[in-house]
Amino acid sequence: MKLEDLRKIREKAEKELKLREGKARVKIVVGMGTSGIAAGAREVLKAFIDEIEKRNLQDVIVTQSGEKGLSSHEPIAEVWEEGKPVVVYGNLTPDIARRIVAEHIVNGNPVTEYVIEVKEA
Amino acid sequence: MPKRLDILVCSGAACISNDSTTIKNKLQAVLKEHNLEDEVAIVETGCMGPCELGPVMLVYPDGVFYIRLKEGDVEEIVKEHVIKGRPVKRLQWTTPEARKIVEEKKQIPFFEKQLKIVLSNCGKIDPENIEEYIAVGGYEALAKVLTEMTPEQVIDEMIKSGLRGRGGAGFPTGLKWKATREAPGDEKFVVCNGDEGDPGAFMDRAILEGDPHSVIEGMAIAAYAIGAKQGYVYVRAEYPLAIKRLEKAIQQARKYGLLGNNIFETSFSFDIEIRIGAGAFVCGEETALIASIEGKRGQPRPKPPFPAQKGLWGKPTLINNVETFANVRHIILNGSSWFASIGTENSKGTKVFALSGKVNNTGLVEVPMGVTIRELVFDIGGGIPNGKKFKAVQIGGPSGGCVPAEYLDTPIDYESLKKLGTIMGSGGVIVLDEDTCMVNLAKFFLDFTVDESCGQCVPCRIGLKHLYDILDRITKGKGKMEDLETLEKLGEEIKRTSLCGLGQSAPNPVLSTLRYFRDEYIEHIRDKKCRAGVCQFEEAKEEEVSLEKKLKGII
Amino acid sequence: MTREEILNKYGKSKDNLLYILHDIQDNNPQHYLTDEDLKAVAKWLNLPYSYVHGVATFYSMFSLKPRGRYIIRVCESPTCHLMGSSDVIIELAKTLGVGIGETTKDGLFTLELTSCIGVCGVAPAMMINEEVFGNLTPERVRQIIEEKRRESK
Numbered sequence A: 001m002k003l004e005d006l007r008k009i010r011e012k013a014e015k016e017l018k019l020r021e022g023k024a025r026v027k028i029v030v031g032m033g034t035s036g037i038a039a040g041a042r043e044v045l046k047a048f049i050d051e052i053e054k055r056n057l058q059d060v061i062v063t064q065s066g067e068k069g070l071s072s073h074e075p076i077a078e079v080w081e082e083g084k085p086v087v088v089y090g091n092l093t094p095d096i097a098r099r100i101v102a103e104h105i106v107n108g109n110p111v112t113e114y115v116i117e118v119k120e121a
Numbered sequence B: 001m002p003k004r005l006d007i008l009v010c011s012g013a014a015c016i017s018n019d020s021t022t023i024k025n026k027l028q029a030v031l032k033e034h035n036l037e038d039e040v041a042i043v044e045t046g047c048m049g050p051c052e053l054g055p056v057m058l059v060y061p062d063g064v065f066y067i068r069l070k071e072g073d074v075e076e077i078v079k080e081h082v083i084k085g086r087p088v089k090r091l092q093w094t095t096p097e098a099r100k101i102v103e104e105k106k107q108i109p110f111f112e113k114q115l116k117i118v119l120s121n122c123g124k125i126d127p128e129n130i131e132e133y134i135a136v137g138g139y140e141a142l143a144k145v146l147t148e149m150t151p152e153q154v155i156d157e158m159i160k161s162g163l164r165g166r167g168g169a170g171f172p173t174g175l176k177w178k179a180t181r182e183a184p185g186d187e188k189f190v191v192c193n194g195d196e197g198d199p200g201a202f203m204d205r206a207i208l209e210g211d212p213h214s215v216i217e218g219m220a221i222a223a224y225a226i227g228a229k230q231g232y233v234y235v236r237a238e239y240p241l242a243i244k245r246l247e248k249a250i251q252q253a254r255k256y257g258l259l260g261n262n263i264f265e266t267s268f269s270f271d272i273e274i275r276i277g278a279g280a281f282v283c284g285e286e287t288a289l290i291a292s293i294e295g296k297r298g299q300p301r302p303k304p305p306f307p308a309q310k311g312l313w314g315k316p317t318l319i320n321n322v323e324t325f326a327n328v329r330h331i332i333l334n335g336s337s338w339f340a341s342i343g344t345e346n347s348k349g350t351k352v353f354a355l356s357g358k359v360n361n362t363g364l365v366e367v368p369m370g371v372t373i374r375e376l377v378f379d380i381g382g383g384i385p386n387g388k389k390f391k392a393v394q395i396g397g398p399s400g401g402c403v404p405a406e407y408l409d410t411p412i413d414y415e416s417l418k419k420l421g422t423i424m425g426s427g428g429v430i431v432l433d434e435d436t437c438m439v440n441l442a443k444f445f446l447d448f449t450v451d452e453s454c455g456q457c458v459p460c461r462i463g464l465k466h467l468y469d470i471l472d473r474i475t476k477g478k479g480k481m482e483d484l485e486t487l488e489k490l491g492e493e494i495k496r497t498s499l500c501g502l503g504q505s506a507p508n509p510v511l512s513t514l515r516y517f518r519d520e521y522i523e524h525i526r527d528k529k530c531r532a533g534v535c536q537f538e539e540a541k542e543e544e545v546s547l548e549k550k551l552k553g554i555i
Numbered sequence C: 001m002t003r004e005e006i007l008n009k010y011g012k013s014k015d016n017l018l019y020i021l022h023d024i025q026d027n028n029p030q031h032y033l034t035d036e037d038l039k040a041v042a043k044w045l046n047l048p049y050s051y052v053h054g055v056a057t058f059y060s061m062f063s064l065k066p067r068g069r070y071i072i073r074v075c076e077s078p079t080c081h082l083m084g085s086s087d088v089i090i091e092l093a094k095t096l097g098v099g100i101g102e103t104t105k106d107g108l109f110t111l112e113l114t115s116c117i118g119v120c121g122v123a124p125a126m127m128i129n130e131e132v133f134g135n136l137t138p139e140r141v142r143q144i145i146e147e148k149r150r151e152s153k
Helices: A003-018 A034-038 A041-054 A094-106 B013-017 B020-033 B071-083 B096-105 B130-135 B140-148 B151-161 B173-182 B203-210 B212-226 B240-255 B286-293 B322-334 B336-340 B373-380 B414-419 B438-452 B458-475 B482-497 B501-505 B508-516 B518-527 B543-554 C003-010 C014-027 C035-045 C049-058 C078-082 C085-096 C138-151
Strands: A026-031 A060-065 A077-081 A086-089 A115-119 B005-010 B040-045 B057-060 B064-066 B189-194 B230-235 B271-276 B317-321 B350-357 B363-368 B390-395 B401-404 B428-433 C070-075 C109-114 C126-128 C131-133
Touching (some): A003 B140, A026 A041, A034 A041, A034 B203, A034 B240, A034 C131, A041 A094, A077 A094, A086 A094, B005 B020, B020 B040, B020 B071, B057 B071, B064 B071, B130 B212, B130 B240, B140 B212, B140 B322, B151 B212, B173 B212, B173 B317, B189 B212, B189 B286, B189 B322, B203 B212, B203 B240, B203 B350, B212 B230, B212 B240, B212 B317, B212 B322, B230 B240, B230 B286, B240 B271, B286 B317, B317 B322, B322 B336, B350 B373, B350 C078, B373 B428, B428 C078, B438 B458, B438 B501, B438 B508, B438 B518, B458 B482, B458 B501, B482 B501, B482 B508, B482 B518, B508 B518, C003 C014, C003 C035, C014 C035, C014 C049, C070 C085, C085 C109, C085 C138
Parallel strands (some): A026 A060, B189 B230, B230 B271, B350 B428, C070 C109
Antiparallel strands (some): A026 A077, A077 A086, B005 B057, B350 B363, B390 B401, B390 B428, C070 C126, C126 C131
C-alpha cells in the first residue's frame, strides 16, 4: 500500500465512523471485551439486533467494541446520535436493551435509570 | 474534555408539554451570548420524576435542582449560578425527595479523571475492522517512521520520551531498543509479552481484545528501529478472545500490506506470528517466555546474557509488554516532549491500572503517572462498598506489596512505590477493606507462587513452600513468635538467591504485610485472634481446610 | 481432524510443540493427551519421548488423564477469593457431585481450579472450555450448569 492509499482509506473510514455520510441515524456500540461477555454482553447484543429487526428500523446500526473499562457496570453499550451527546448505559440486560430501543431510539427518551455517563461525541 | 458544568434539562413528555423546549433553547442562547458553550454542557434527559413541578433543570456537579422554571428565569440562573457560582435560591428545590433524585442522576466520575492514550480506542472502535483503526489515525505512525525517520532517530525519540517498560520492571524502553539494535547479529526478533498472569491484572487482555492493531503497529516500529524482520506475540491460552482478535488483525494488516514485504513501498519487511502459552505464570518471565516459544518447558535461565544479546534461538531479541508497545505510536505521532510532559519526574506518560476487589467501580483505569492512590480508589473507584472501611491496596500482584491507609496520598510512580516496599508491577490494584485478613491474603499470594514455581532453584522451590507452611500454621492458630523473624529472614534470603524474578519477588506480599500489619500477625500468634474474622482457630478449622472438608463431605 | 492431519498442519518445527499439543488435546472429546499422542508427537518432531512428556506435564492446561466434555476452571486467585470464589466452588462440587480434579460419571464435566484468568472486574469468575462467566453466585452457577446440560443433548 502507498502512503496516499492510507490517507484515502482514512478519509473514507472517518466519514463512515461519523454517521453523517453513513446511512445510520443512530449507532449502538456494545462493549464486547471478555469482561462484558462474561457479564452477559452477547445476549444484550442479540437483544438489540432482534428488537431493531422486529421494528424494522433501517437507520440504526449495532456494532461492537473492546472493553469499555468499567467492569463493575458491564454489560455496557453506548448510543451515538448525530448532533447529540453520547449516552452510555450500564448494567444492561436483554430486557433493558429492548426498552432502550423502544424508549430512547424510537421515542427519544433515554432510560435514565441505566445511564452511567453522558459525554461529547 | 469534560465541561465544567452539566445542566440536565428534562425532555420528558410532561415537561415538553410545559414548554421545556423553550427553556432549553433560551438556555442555549444565553450561554452562547456569554461565551460559555465550551464550559457548560446541556444534556437532555428523559423524565426526571416530579412532573407537576416542571419544567425542571439539574445542575451538576453542584447538584442543584431548579423547578417551575419560566423563560425569564434562565438569564438569572446563568448570570448568578453559572457565572458567579451562586445558586438561585428562590427557584431551588431542596426537599429530601429532591436530594434523592440528585443522587440518582449523578454521573459516575469513573471516566472523568482518566487520560486515555493507550485505551483511547478501546470501547470506541470495532477491533475486528482495520478501517476503523485507520480512521482514527492508525498506521500513520508507522508511515511516518518508515518515510521520514532513521532507526536511530526513532530510538532517540523513545529514549527522550522516558517511557519505561509497563510489564512491571519499568526498565527504560528506549535503552532496551538501543541495546538490541547495537547487539551484533544479522537476525533479530521482536517479541510482545502477552502472558499477563498477575492475579488482578487484565490491562493487556483489554488492549489485545480492543485495539490489537496498536500493538502490531508498535511492534513494527520497534522492528524497524532495531533491524528485525520477524515478530512474535506470546499470548496466554486463557485469553481465547484476545488470540482470536489478534489473529484477525494480523490477517487484515497483511491483506492491506501493512505487514509483509516492502511496507509502504520501502525496503522494510516485517511479519508477526502468534505463539500461545499453556497455563504457566512463569512464562511471563522473559527467558521462560523465550523457552516456551522454542517449544520447551518454560524454565527461566540466569541473566546475563540478556535477551537483547541472546534471546530467541540465541539471537538478539527485543521483548516488551503489550502496553509498552501500545504507547509507541502516540510517542511517534505527538513527539517525545509531549509524552514527557505527562506524569512525574521519573515516571512519564500514563499507566493503565486494573481496579478490582472491594471497590465500587471495578475495571480499567488509565491515569497520568503521579495520580495518588486516594484519587484512584476513591474518586475514580468510587470508594468502598457497603459502608466498609478502606484497609489497604495490594499493588503489583504476587510480586508486590500492600499500601495501608496512611499512605493513601502517595503519588503512583515507580520510585514512590518502591520506597513503600512495593512495586508498580503490571498494573493490578486490588482494594481491601476491613474484612480482609492480611495474613490470609499473604498466604493466598504465596499459594499462587508456590503453585507456579517452575521448580528449578532451591530458594524458590523449597523456600517458598516453607514460607507458605509457616503462614498456614499462623492462620490456624499454631504460630510461634519466632515465626515472624523466620519469615523475614527467609523472605529476604529467597529474594537474594532465587534464579528469576518470580522467586525474587514472591516474598514481597509477606514482607510487606509484616511491615504494615505486624499487629495482625502478633494477634494471630499470641491471642489466636483474627480481627477481620476470616481465620477460624477453634478445632484448627481454617478456611481452606473447611473448604476441602466441605467438598469431602459432599461427595 | 485426525492426529496425523494435525501434525501435518504444523510441520516438523519444534517451536510448534505447544500448538500441536493444544490441538491434539482439543480434538479429543475427553480433552486429554494419550500416551500414543505423546509418542507420535515425539516421533514426528524427532524428539525424545521424555522431552515431550516433560513439556506436557510442565504446563497446567494439558492433561494426561481423560476429562469431561466441559472443562470447568474456577479462578482461585486472590481477587476472586476475596469476592467469594469459595462459595462458587462448593456450589459446583455440590451440583456436580465431584471434587476438584474429578470428572462427573456421565463424562460431561470436569471441575478444576485455575490461576487468574484476567476478568477480575467481574469476580468471581470461571471458564468452561473457552467461555468465560463472571459475577458468579451459587444460583447463577446452577443456571449455567443447567444450560450446559441442555446444550450437550
